[in-house]
Amino acid sequence: MIDIIAELDEVRRRVHAGERGDQVAVRLERTYSAGVEDVWDALTDPERLARWFLPVSGDLEVGGRFATEGNADGEILRCDRPSTLVLTWGGPESVVTVELAAPDADSTVLTLDHSVAATLVPDSGGALYVGPGWDDAFLALGLHLRGTDLGDPAEFQNSPEVLSYNQGVVQAWEATLRESGMATEEQTQDALVVATAQFTALP
Template identity: 30%
Template structure:
């Protein structure tokens, strides 16, 4: 069974934004810890090492990727517990990523955005972020982590259609 894709593409002056959201019945500080503390990111994305501060670079291990490679991540902005902007660098180039968290009546919404220069490759990128964000949901609620094969290539056509444009 393939999960339903939720992301959308928005046109910007600089290119495009790929936007996905997830909601959690949890306080914002707890969700923030899930996306910033190494022992908690290790449960769904991968652990990180280094001195995490704005302007600094850390290394993140992409534990769900083949070979679990380490990638460099520059912390561009960090305003706990609401905003984190990073640039992840790997063999594909630089990935400009942003997380924004808001809380209302005990429900925290995470808005994930990747800045894109073009929509080239979005059919591969979108399903990847759906997979990782669903891993975050599963890690937080203690359920089984999803299988990437349920996301890709099943969601590729959805993203290539330009949802939201």
């Protein structure tokens, strides 16, 4: 069973304008009870990725292109073990940056920042289309690092338990978007309708 409240509280969320100031970006941060090498391996080893995220194929080195099964493809821009991974996600102006920090030998802080050029999304409410998906990945990674067998990750992501968890996730991202002040009420409500249907299967 997933402790929904505890898992929701583990993630720190932010919506911002990106480093350039002309982007829509989401940032997630979570501390895992695992060493940094273990977390790095879970994020970069294709065999482990297939157990908690998605099967990944391609040229998995800097400058190489990759594809995730049923989701985005992209290019690996930077890979500095065990601290920094930068890649495009679905297009050159959609960039994901993953950073790991080790406050001690038995814990790792993972920060993920996904920025998209503002010209590619209808408005800042687009943050609600992106953030909840990464929240799901953070949940699955945490369970994997604790030794939980998720079975087929795609089936896990669509399980009633995760869809229920996602209701809280969407609400958390709605609050984060409102706190950012980047979207109007109409934009927030429109994005909320889309995110609710996409991530919780509720109308």
